Amino acid sequence: MAILSRRSFLTATGVVAGGLTAVYLFRQRAAAVSPTFIFPDNETSATWVQIRPDGSCRMYFPRMDMGQNANTGLAQIVAEELNLAVSEIDGVMPSTSDVPPFAVTAGSMSLTAFSRPVAVAAANLRESLRQRAADKLGKPMDTILDDVGGFRTAENQVLSYRELVDGNGAVIDFDEDKGLPVLYTFDSSRLKRQVGKSAQPLGMQALVTGAPVFAGDVPMDDVLYGRAVLPPVRNARMATVSTAGVQQVKGFVALVEQSEFVGVVCKTPSAVDAAMAKIQVTWDLQQPINQQEIDRMVDVDAAMAEGDLEHVLVDEAHRPDANWGIDLRFDVQVQSHAAQEARVAIARFNDTDDGPKLEIWTGTQDPFAIKRFASMDTGMSEDDVVVYPQRLGGGFGGREHYEVERDAVRLARAVNRPVKVQWTRPDEFMASRSRPASSHRVRISVDEAGNLQDWWHGYVTGHVVMSRERLPNWLLPIARLGGDFGVTKGALSPYEAAHQRIECKDVDLPIDLGVWRSLNCGPAVFARESAMDELAVGLGVDPVDFKISQMSDDWPRLSNCLRQVRKLSEKRALPVGAGYGRGYACGTYDGRCYVAISADVHVDVATQQIKVLHLCCAQDVGMAVNPDQLRAQMESNLSWSIGMALVERFEVADNTIQSSNFDNYAIPRMSDMPSVDTLVIDQPDIPPAGAGEVPLIAGPAAIANAIRNACGYRALRLPISFADTQRA
Amino acid sequence: MKLTVNGEPRQVAEDWQDETLLTVLREHFGLTGSRFSCGIGQCGACLVHIEGAPVSSCLVPIKDVADKSVLTIEGLAAEDGSLHPLQQAWLDANVPQCGYCQSGQIMQALALLQRNPDPDDTDIDTAMSGNLCRCGTYDRIRASIKTAAVVMKEIG
Numbered sequence: 021m022a023i024l025s026r027r028s029f030l031t032a033t034g035v036v037a038g039g040l041t042a043v044y045l046f047r048q049r050a051a052a053v054s055p056t057f058i059f060p061d062n063e064t065s066a067t068w069v070q071i072r073p074d075g076s077c078r079m080y081f082p083r084m085d086m087g088q089n090a091n092t093g094l095a096q097i098v099a100e101e102l103n104l105a106v107s108e109i110d111g112v113m114p115s116t117s118d119v120p121p122f123a124v125t126a127g128s129m130s131l132t133a134f135s136r137p138v139a140v141a142a143a144n145l146r147e148s149l150r151q152r153a154a155d156k157l158g159k160p161m162d163t164i165l166d167d168v169g170g171f172r173t174a175e176n177q178v179l180s181y182r183e184l185v186d187g188n189g190a191v192i193d194f195d196e197d198k199g200l201p202v203l204y205t206f207d208s209s210r211l212k213r214q215v216g217k218s219a220q221p222l223g224m225q226a227l228v229t230g231a232p233v234f235a236g237d238v239p240m241d242d243v244l245y246g247r248a249v250l251p252p253v254r255n256a257r258m259a260t261v262s263t264a265g266v267q268q269v270k271g272f273v274a275l276v277e278q279s280e281f282v283g284v285v286c287k288t289p290s291a292v293d294a295a296m297a298k299i300q301v302t303w304d305l306q307q308p309i310n311q312q313e314i315d316r317m318v319d320v321d322a323a324m325a326e327g328d329l330e331h332v333l334v335d336e337a338h339r340p341d342a343n344w345g346i347d348l349r350f351d352v353q354v355q356s357h358a359a360q361e362a363r364v365a366i367a368r369f370n371d372t373d374d375g376p377k378l379e380i381w382t383g384t385q386d387p388f389a390i391k392r393f394a395s396m397d398t399g400m401s402e403d404d405v406v407v408y409p410q411r412l413g414g415g416f417g418g419r420e421h422y423e424v425e426r427d428a429v430r431l432a433r434a435v436n437r438p439v440k441v442q443w444t445r446p447d448e449f450m451a452s453r454s455r456p457a458s459s460h461r462v463r464i465s466v467d468e469a470g471n472l473q474d475w476w477h478g479y480v481t482g483h484v485v486m487s488r489e490r491l492p493n494w495l496l497p498i499a500r501l502g503g504d505f506g507v508t509k510g511a512l513s514p515y516e517a518a519h520q521r522i523e524c525k526d527v528d529l530p531i532d533l534g535v536w537r538s539l540n541c542g543p544a545v546f547a548r549e550s551a552m553d554e555l556a557v558g559l560g561v562d563p564v565d566f567k568i569s570q571m572s573d574d575w576p577r578l579s580n581c582l583r584q585v586r587k588l589s590e591k592r593a594l595p596v597g598a599g600y601g602r603g604y605a606c607g608t609y610d611g612r613c614y615v616a617i618s619a620d621v622h623v624d625v626a627t628q629q630i631k632v633l634h635l636c637c638a639q640d641v642g643m644a645v646n647p648d649q650l651r652a653q654m655e656s657n658l659s660w661s662i663g664m665a666l667v668e669r670f671e672v673a674d675n676t677i678q679s680s681n682f683d684n685y686a687i688p689r690m691s692d693m694p695s696v697d698t699l700v701i702d703q704p705d706i707p708p709a710g711a712g713e714v715p716l717i718a719g720p721a722a723i724a725n726a727i728r729n730a731c732g733y734r735a736l737r738l739p740i741s742f743a744d745t746q747r748a
Numbered sequence: 749m750k751l752t753v754n755g756e757p758r759q760v761a762e763d764w765q766d767e768t769l770l771t772v773l774r775e776h777f778g779l780t781g782s783r784f785s786c787g788i789g790q791c792g793a794c795l796v797h798i799e800g801a802p803v804s805s806c807l808v809p810i811k812d813v814a815d816k817s818v819l820t821i822e823g824l825a826a827e828d829g830s831l832h833p834l835q836q837a838w839l840d841a842n843v844p845q846c847g848y849c850q851s852g853q854i855m856q857a858l859a860l861l862q863r864n865p866d867p868d869d870t871d872i873d874t875a876m877s878g879n880l881c882r883c884g885t886y887d888r889i890r891a892s893i894k895t896a897a898v899v900m901k902e903i904g
């Protein structure tokens with residue numbers, strides 16, 4: 021394995037222009053194909069924080085901003101360690117040349133994986149500066165005390181950071197033997213100044229004034245516009261291509277045809293639309309694309325009838341012939357990301373003395389993967405490709421791949437001018453790597469006292485992380501041997517049963533699949549929490565008490581969430597009358613995040629609608645670094661819960677994806693969104709875990725259980741329509 | 749061809765006269781605060797005011813706004829840079845998540861408050877339900893419109 025000096029890396033990229041940066045040796049890791057899984061450690065994080073020659077603190081943000089504002093939380097940690105205010109931190113979104121590679125922004129891993137390394141980097145800087153202060157004053161280290169933006173002595177001699185750095189770039193080398201400095205962020209005895217406060221997310225002002233922040237907003241001289249034809253699914257092959265009349269379109273510049281690729285470049289966006297309308301492509305499909313095919317493939321009963329499912333996750337004294345008090349099948353449909361931004365990439369090739377260089381501006385969850393793929397696609401060295409990541413107008417798991425960037429790169433290369441590609445909304449739906457459909461069979465038996473005895477949950481779903489074409493064909497079967505953690509996420513039950521079997525199977529559906537907020541956790545928890553609710557109803561017991569009573573002692577934080585959300589919901593009386601109901605559900609995400617939700621609904625016969633009236637959410641994700649932003653993510657997840665439970669219907673038929681825009685794929689709107697009460701349960705002693713997708717696991721079941729409570733209808737299929745509830 | 753954008757006269761060059769208002773604003777004038785999302789008038793991300801009325805600029809041929817006056821999100825703050833009460837309310841409540849929809853949300857809210865200085869929840873839901881926000885910031889938008897309404901009444 022090659023050993024590179026990070027010092028030379030930094031000097032070459034100009035990061036160390038002056039001031040002080042913590043720098044360590046770094047080993048170049050083997051490049052995974054996709055996504056980038058380089059999680060930070062005390063070494064890689066070091067380059068993200070530096071003190072500039074003027075004494076200011078610069079932070080290179082290691083996360084892609086898409087609304088979760090994780091960088092703000094990380095900046096709070098840096099501020100805590102360096103005794104600064106968050107507003108004093110000069111945050112910069114680095115290009116792929118500015119810092120060593122970091123992991124894809126996904127899976128709510130930002131605070132889980134990054135908070136500690138960021139704290140270490142900042143604390144190391146602080147202690148190096150303290151050493152400098154001690155040297156300068158000729159005093160021992162332990163007499164140099166913290167002060168705002170610097171240090172002071174017991175005699176009140178003050179030294180700011182500015183006085184401790186100069187214009188000569190300096191780096192501090194990591195010395196493993198010295199051990200770690202004290203991390204203020206994780207010292208629970210310490211009164212915090214930054215962490216735990218609701219800091220305003222960085223960049224808010226730009227968003228309310230319409231300042232340029234997204235890839236499509238980047239100004240570019242001499243730019244042309246382009247777009248390429250997208251396949252209905254990625255394993256389709258072009259059968260016939262007709263481009264008659266494209267050249268005659270006003271503003272036409274170039275038609276670019278390559279293997280499995282056809283695109284146009286024009287002078288203006290409307291010319292691109294006109295040219296694209298002239299291109300006709302027919303496709304060879306490997307599988308028919310229709311709902312029947314999807315239903316057939318995820319049919320859990322058919323799969324279980326054939327014997328054990330492919331992956332047995334839990335198998336404890338399983339009794340297939342138990343006396344099943346609950347034996348229900350749940351079906352969850354496909355959902356699309358439908359982020360509000362229609363994605364954009366701009367590519368530009370520059371001729372330099374060292375040969376051609378490629379620059380890409382894009383909003384992506386994984387800039388280092390884009391760089392690798394662009395290098396493979398063009399045959400250029402990775403060193404000659406730089407990606408400037410921009411804010412994303414929503415990610416939700418759907419923006420990790422080299423796609424719109426590919427189109428821009430190929431078209432720009434063909435015309436040797438910068439090219440901007442903006443996908444249309446139908447492109448967005450067509451290319452969505454959707455959340456797979458799944459079906460679940462949940463069987464539960466109880467003893468005479470009403471305690472769980474047997475638990476059997478089998479399900480079939482499409483692939484999630486190991487979806488087709490995420491990896492090269494040759495690698496896919498090997499990678500899948502290791503299991504698909506997206507598929508198994510959320511499968512384990514917090515409820516205690518002496519006899520348990522949990523098993524699943526993942527299949528290739530005829531549409532493109534991928535990572536969608538909460539992965540399999542949302543569907544699995546919907547099935548589990550619906551089944552438990554139905555059991556409680558059957559036993560005539562209170563569902564919240566019942567669930568708590570059936571949890572093992574390993575779940576105190578989960579049962580606490582349930583208790584807290586009940587308290588919260590009881591502050592508000594449910595309206596009296598027919599069709600009103602309240603339901604509860606809870607769940608865990610990644611074993612680190614806990615949530616419980618209550619929903620009040622009205623199944624309204626007069627308007628023929630199901631209306632969510634109010635939602636309460638209690639969530640415990642450990643240390644609450646920024647409570648306001650935790651709430652914001654909870655609100656967002658509650659909106660998605662309504663979408664999953666009631667609103668979103670992805671349509672496929674006639675060998676193509678029918679959902680093409682917001683007129684035929686509805687997402688929740690203002691009138692769907694009820695009032696919400698959120699409770700952040702802070703655990704200052706527990707490291708923070710990610711909160712970007714947690715309440716979505718319990719929200720849909722809470723709504724379904726509320727509908728059961730309102731009108732007796734047990735939802736076995738999502739999304740739920742009013743008509744469903746009226747069927748006997 | 750010319751029009752007025754945020755109080756300033758603008759010329760539309762020959763090459764850009766077959767575009768939509770949204771495209772001209774973004775690509776020709778560099779006013780990128782209004783954003784493209786659906787292209788068919790279904791989401792409100794591109795919302796601007798034409799002669800004081802809220803319109804989805806993705807649907808408007810630029811020729812239709814010749815000699816008219818357009819207000820975009822960039823024209824909302826005062827000349828000294830101080831924010832409009834709606835923008836300030838948005839900022840104070842940390843409304844934006846990804847932020848992509850928010851220019852359109854603010855412009856729609858402005859139209860609502862100009863029509864109805866004192867909207868209740870139902871008025872707000874009705875006026876704002878054409879503006880989609882995938883991030884689900886609706887509850888904060890609702891609250892911020894009410895905050896701004898109070899401020900706007902105070903300052904007249």
Ligand code: FES
Pocket residue numbers: 783784785786787788789790791792793794795804805806807
């Ligand atoms: S982009 Fe104009 S309404 Fe959606």
Ligand code: FES
Pocket residue numbers: 087360413414844845846847848849850880881882883884885
């Ligand atoms: S803030 Fe992301 S779409 Fe509204």
